[in-house]
Amino acid sequence: MEVYALVGSSGTGKSYKALEFAYENDIDYIIDDGILIYRNKVLAGISAKQAKTTVEAVKRAIFYNLEHRQKVREVIEKENINKILVIGTSKKMINQIVDRLSIGKVYKFINIQDISTKYEIEIAKQSRKEGNHVIPVPAVEIKNMTSGLSINPLKRIFRKGNNINMVVLEKTIIRPTFSYIGKVYIDADVIKQIIEYEVYNFGSIDRINKINIENCNNFMNIFVSININDLEIIKKIESMQQIIKKSIERMTLVNVQKIDINIHKIKKINFLPC
Known part of the structure; x- marks a missing residue:
């Protein structure tokens, strides 16, 4: 060789x-x-x-x-x-x-x-x-x-x-x-706007209660609390995490290590009588 x-x-x-x-x-x-x-x-x-x-x-x-x-x-x-x-x-x-x-x-x-x-x-x-x-x-x-x-x-x-x-x-x-990393400052509100956009795109979201962003040198951890009005959205939580991660990394170039999504409340659902 x-x-x-x-x-x-x-x-x-x-x-x-x-x-x-x-x-x-x-x-x-x-x-x-x-x-x-x-x-x-x-x-x-x-x-x-x-x-x-x-x-x-x-x-x-x-x-x-x-x-x-x-x-x-x-x-x-x-x-x-x-x-x-x-x-x-x-x-x-x-x-x-x-x-x-x-x-x-x-x-x-x-x-x-x-x-x-x-x-x-x-x-x-x-x-x-x-x-x-x-x-x-x-x-x-x-x-x-x-x-x-x-x-x-x-x-x-x-x-x-x-x-x-x-x-x-x-x-x-x-x-x-x-x-x-460390050379560009990105306002937390920008990250929150990206998260809100992607979460509400899924539909069946009553409201977003809180978004917490933790900066850890080379990456960030994200916590999102939501209320839902449809139990079917629970099956889509993993997909929601992946989409949020990809959107943030694509738009800001900041690595996302973890996204926790907490369902705080299920809005009362009115069932029709049989």
């Missing part, structure tokens, strides 16, 4: 350029930020972009967790890999990844300055300052493995050498939790 290593400091556009470099050099496999990628598909791993803190993100990127690295290593052993590209911020980091995944020695180191212009690197740095990160897989793959992230697909038409055939390389721009 030939191991290629793309090295560059954080935010210089390594993941952005990875697909082009891999395509030019007939490399089908990429290891980037804790995940193993085969062309446009995530085969194994847990993305560092899903981490709630920077420290946790770094640990995932270097496969610090034994269970994480073993799962990725098992998939690598099953695949018939001729070439693989490993992305990291330094040679030390690359060597840690290579050693932990038992994929041999690095065949060739490539610096980001070798494949990107100064202008491209500056653009990448500015984008990172805004909290944006790139993962070299399509958005549909990211949606299957993440929750509560801002996700934007990015497609680029690319041609290898003088080849007349062109391919579309699809990447994804995301804003992970550790990029935006």
Whole structure:
């Protein structure tokens, strides 16, 4: 197995350029930020972009967790890999990844300055300052493995050498939790309005008595007290929790850990005589 290593400091556009470099050099496999990628598909791993803190993100990127690295290593052993590209911020980091995944020695180191212009690197740095990160897989793959992230697909038409055939390389721009937590203030009333909208959309809700929101650093816990006028709504409580969670995470980019919905009162129902 030939191991290629793309090295560059954080935010210089390594993941952005990875697909082009891999395509030019007939490399089908990429290891980037804790995940193993085969062309446009995530085969194994847990993305560092899903981490709630920077420290946790770094640990995932270097496969610090034994269970994480073993799962990725098992998939690598099953695949018939001729070439693989490993992305990291330094040679030390690359060597840690290579050693932990038992994929041999690095065949060739490539610096980001070798494949990107100064202008491209500056653009990448500015984008990172805004909290944006790139993962070299399509958005549909990211949606299957993440929750509560801002996700934007990015497609680029690319041609290898003088080849007349062109391919579309699809990447994804995301804003992970550790990029935006603590930098944006969201009024509690905004969260409450989202909750009220989704709850009343279910119908059969007499009133919302109380909404409590608890902020816990990297996530929030929510408590909702409601009165209902139809017993059938009890069967929909779990669905209500999921919809509220998805709406809040989509609109505010804040992770929701728990939603408790308490039915305080069932409004008196008048039954018709038999």
